[in-house]
Amino acid sequence: MQKEFSLDDILKFEQRYRATFVNSLGGFKSLVLIGTANESGQTNLATFNSLFHLGANPPLFGFIVRPDAVARHTLNNILALNEFTVNHVSETFFRQAHQTSARYDADTSEFNATGLTPVYKKDCKAPFVKESHIQISAVFLRKVDIEENGTSLIIAKMKAVYIPEDCLAADGFIDIEKAGSITCSGLDSYHSTTKIARLAYAKTNVPTTDLKLTQ
Amino acid sequence: MQKEFSLDDILKFEQRYRATFVNSLGGFKSLVLIGTANESGQTNLATFNSLFHLGANPPLFGFIVRPDAVARHTLNNILALNEFTVNHVSETFFRQAHQTSARYDADTSEFNATGLTPVYKKDCKAPFVKESHIQISAVFLRKVDIEENGTSLIIAKMKAVYIPEDCLAADGFIDIEKAGSITCSGLDSYHSTTKIARLAYAKTNVPTTDLKLTQ
Numbered sequence: 001m002q003k004e005f006s007l008d009d010i011l012k013f014e015q016r017y018r019a020t021f022v023n024s025l026g027g028f029k030s031l032v033l034i035g036t037a038n039e040s041g042q043t044n045l046a047t048f049n050s051l052f053h054l055g056a057n058p059p060l061f062g063f064i065v066r067p068d069a070v071a072r073h074t075l076n077n078i079l080a081l082n083e084f085t086v087n088h089v090s091e092t093f094f095r096q097a098h099q100t101s102a103r104y105d106a107d108t109s110e111f112n113a114t115g116l117t118p119v120y121k122k123d124c125k126a127p128f129v130k131e132s133h134i135q136i137s138a139v140f141l142r143k144v145d146i147e148e149n150g151t152s153l154i155i156a157k158m159k160a161v162y163i164p165e166d167c168l169a170a171d172g173f174i175d176i177e178k179a180g181s182i183t184c185s186g187l188d189s190y191h192s193t194t195k196i197a198r199l200a201y202a203k204t205n206v207p208t209t210d211l212k213l214t215q
Numbered sequence: 216m217q218k219e220f221s222l223d224d225i226l227k228f229e230q231r232y233r234a235t236f237v238n239s240l241g242g243f244k245s246l247v248l249i250g251t252a253n254e255s256g257q258t259n260l261a262t263f264n265s266l267f268h269l270g271a272n273p274p275l276f277g278f279i280v281r282p283d284a285v286a287r288h289t290l291n292n293i294l295a296l297n298e299f300t301v302n303h304v305s306e307t308f309f310r311q312a313h314q315t316s317a318r319y320d321a322d323t324s325e326f327n328a329t330g331l332t333p334v335y336k337k338d339c340k341a342p343f344v345k346e347s348h349i350q351i352s353a354v355f356l357r358k359v360d361i362e363e364n365g366t367s368l369i370i371a372k373m374k375a376v377y378i379p380e381d382c383l384a385a386d387g388f389i390d391i392e393k394a395g396s397i398t399c400s401g402l403d404s405y406h407s408t409t410k411i412a413r414l415a416y417a418k419t420n421v422p423t424t425d426l427k428l429t430q
């Protein structure tokens with residue numbers, strides 16, 4: 001049985017109930033850990049679930065930063081060093097990834113607090129998460145303030161990408177399911193995936209067909 | 216074995232290979248059909264995979280529109296009527312959802328072309344997808360042009376939400392997996408999900424615990 005909720009219904013919900021409800025509606029989401037450091041080398045790690053593709057040439061992406069304490073450490077560090085890392089989350093360490101969202105003070109690194117391992121790679125002052133199978137270093141380009149609710153859109157460009165060699169298909173597709181990346185829904189629900197199909201580029205007057213690749 | 220790709224490597228990829236590669240890196244994504252109509256009532260339906268949560272109070276979300284022909288129909292219609300619908304995609308009709316991305320001309324409704332069923336609900340001039348289990352009507356708020364690559368961010372507010380009654384948990388969580396929503400990766404890979412766990416709100420000095428709900 002389908003149930004309707006009006007905007008008025010949603011606005012009358014208790015605050016936490018509303019946050020949980022509305023966060024569920026956006027569908028399954030990207031789940032990444034963003035690694036940063038400040039000018040003293042103090043590291044920070046935080047989960048984000050709003051990462052989205054902006055463009056391939058140049059390789060751009062965006063994500064939303066909320067005006068709360070946890071996100072502010074990440075934002076301040078990104079603005080300080082102008083770079084950061086994006087690390088896909090696997091089922092083997094999703095509990096530690098979730099734990100980074102606790103409100104640790106600025107002197108505590110979430111790497112230390114959760115046991116995830118910082119690792120540094122050439123040309124990037126921000127730490128990667130060693131446990132992560134898909135890692136990206138990125139350069140901050142621009143912050144766009146969303147006046148409707150005080151959040152900010154961060155626009156960034158990829159600088160280097162690290163992926164498992166056996167997860168790259170012949171056409172450039174990276175099999176993130178094979179690499180162990182998981183997805184999330186709502187504020188706190190974690191899900192593994194099972195591939196249904198890859199579909200060929202859609203054309204008018206041609207039935208949808210499965211994409212067959214020789215690798 | 217991990218393989219590194221520099222920004223230079225990515226920029227030198229063949230165009231289609233690069234699009235496939237970079238689109239894979241953002242992780243699993245929300246998969247929705249956006250339903251619109253123009254002032255004459257001509258309908259349009261298109262898949263989007265960049266929907267993200269912006270805020271719960273008021274319930275806001277965003278998505279990215281690319282400057283191509285398919286997306287332009289959607290954007291023109293949103294700007295004409297100031298409202299549109301968002302419909303989660305299920306495994307039962309993901310092939311039809313994918314087929315909406317073919318470059319149909321402006322006189323062809325993707326509803327007719329793919330066999331998906333338009334349905335109208337009170338106070339919304341745009342059509343919903345009858346086959347979808349989670350449907351949202353939304354009001355257009357603002358278009359933010361992304362000067363870096365000519366895309367646009369659309370910011371919108373939810374107006375009404377329709378969900379299966381038995382998918383709503385006691386704390387406001389909507390079980391979109393139970394509702395049949397699927398996720399996607401890259402440009403063309405579709406995946407069902409299996410819940411791993413919901414985790415309780417993270418606190419410093421408290422180990423991560425599973426969320427147990429009595430419904």
